[in-house]
Amino acid sequence: MNSFERIYEVVREIPRGNVATYGQVAALAGNRRWSRVVGFALHVNPDPEGIPCYRVVNRNGEVSSAFAFGGGNRQIELLEADGIPCPDGRVDLAKYQWRKVAAGWIE
């Protein structure tokens, strides 16, 4: 399995209403240093319908500026459609950051 596949797997597991950071995805994929690779992986996103790349934001909670796979604000609308408000083009990681953890993890 390529690194990309693992990354796609992680992104694909992001539940609706939650978002994950590139670093988070990278870490879940196996290595947190894949941050850049994650971006590249989503860039070539082979399955936009199965891989909600719009739920992946940078560690600042902002949507990627180079987001041009659908049309800028497109990501914002999709996120809001998921119930994730993006007032200033950024989401509240404190509340919406995906927490892939064992049951019992409370912040």
Place this chain on the structure above:
DNA sequence: GGGGTGACGCGTC
């Protein structure tokens, strides 16, 4: 086989 690039992250100035 080598070099350059990229949807990032973190530390430091």
Place this chain on the structure above:
DNA sequence: CGACGCGCCACCC
């Protein structure tokens, strides 16, 4: 608090 630079890993030419 804001801006700049360096480091990381994988993929393409």
